[in-house]
Amino acid sequence: DAKTTQPPSMDCAEGRAANLPCNHSTISGNEYVYWYRQIHSQGPQYIIHGLKNNETNEMASLIITEDRKSSTLILPHATLRDTAVYYCIVRAQTFSGSARQLTFGSGTQLTVLP
Amino acid sequence: NAGVTQTPKFQVLKTGQSMTLQCAQDMNHNSMYWYRQDPGMGLRLIYYSASEGTTDKGEVPNGYNVSRLNKREFSLRLESAAPSQTSVYFCASARVENSPLHFGNGTRLTVT
Numbered sequence A: 001d002a003k004t005t006q007p008p009s010m011d012c013a014e015g016r017a018a019n020l021p022c023n024h025s026t027i028s029g030n031e032y033v034y035w036y037r038q039i040h041s042q043g044p045q046y047i048i049h050g051l052k053n054n055e056t057n058e059m060a061s062l063i064i065t066e067d068r069k070s071s072t073l074i075l076p077h078a079t080l081r082d083t084a085v086y087y088c089i090v091r092a093q094t095f096s097g098s099a100r101q102l103t104f105g106s107g108t109q110l111t112v113l114p
Numbered sequence B: 001n002a003g004v005t006q007t008p009k010f011q012v013l014k015t016g017q018s019m020t021l022q023c024a025q026d027m028n029h030n031s032m033y034w035y036r037q038d039p040g041m042g043l044r045l046i047y048y049s050a051s052e053g054t055t056d057k058g059e060v061p062n063g064y065n066v067s068r069l070n071k072r073e074f075s076l077r078l079e080s081a082a083p084s085q086t087s088v089y090f091c092a093s094a095r096v097e098n099s100p101l102h103f104g105n106g107t108r109l110t111v112t
Helices: none
Strands: A009-013 A018-023 A031-038 A045-050 A061-064 A070-075 A084-092 A108-113 B004-007 B010-013 B019-025 B031-037 B043-049 B065-068 B074-078 B087-094 B107-111
Touching: A009 A018, A018 A031, A018 A084, A018 A108, A031 A061, A045 A061, A045 A070, A070 A084, B004 B087, B010 B019, B019 B031, B019 B087, B031 B074, B043 B065, B043 B074, B074 B087
Parallel strands: A009 A108, B010 B107
Antiparallel strands: A018 A070, A031 A045, A031 A084, A061 A070, A084 A108, B004 B019, B019 B074, B031 B043, B031 B087, B065 B074, B087 B107
């Protein structure tokens, strides 16, 4: 699985959009970008994933650059409950040995400020 | 619908003691996983089970064993606990092996 790079921390004002970047310059053609978040003392929670097109669900939007070397997770109207560590991961959808070695990095600590 | 349930939530062991961490999911998922999380290191995969009847090692399997008891349950056993195994342990499941993961709320283990 490709390595990802995220800023260690970010702040966002409540009600504003939170834009969390992720670099994955070594991503392969069959690797998807996944986002999870972990609220303090809880298990990680799946947010969204995509291959090359932008994706949106009830929680967030995912914007992937045309060259797929970076992506941005957008929380459109951040609330205090969105304060969490956000993890960006790339992994292949097809069955392979490397797909099993799914490891989360250190992520981005997002703090939503009142 | 409880999702992924882990027991116990907290545990303190002495070095050399054994214990089993339990995990059950009610989503009819095929794949199940055990991770450990240590400060500053993200989550690391210990063992996984792609489907009922199969288990495989992850990134950090030493000192652990697992059992996929049935489709719902996947247990993690520490035969002789060591202080280095002090960590938060998360169980996760997925519909199939490469689907999004659903996590439990963890077991906080301290080995003294």
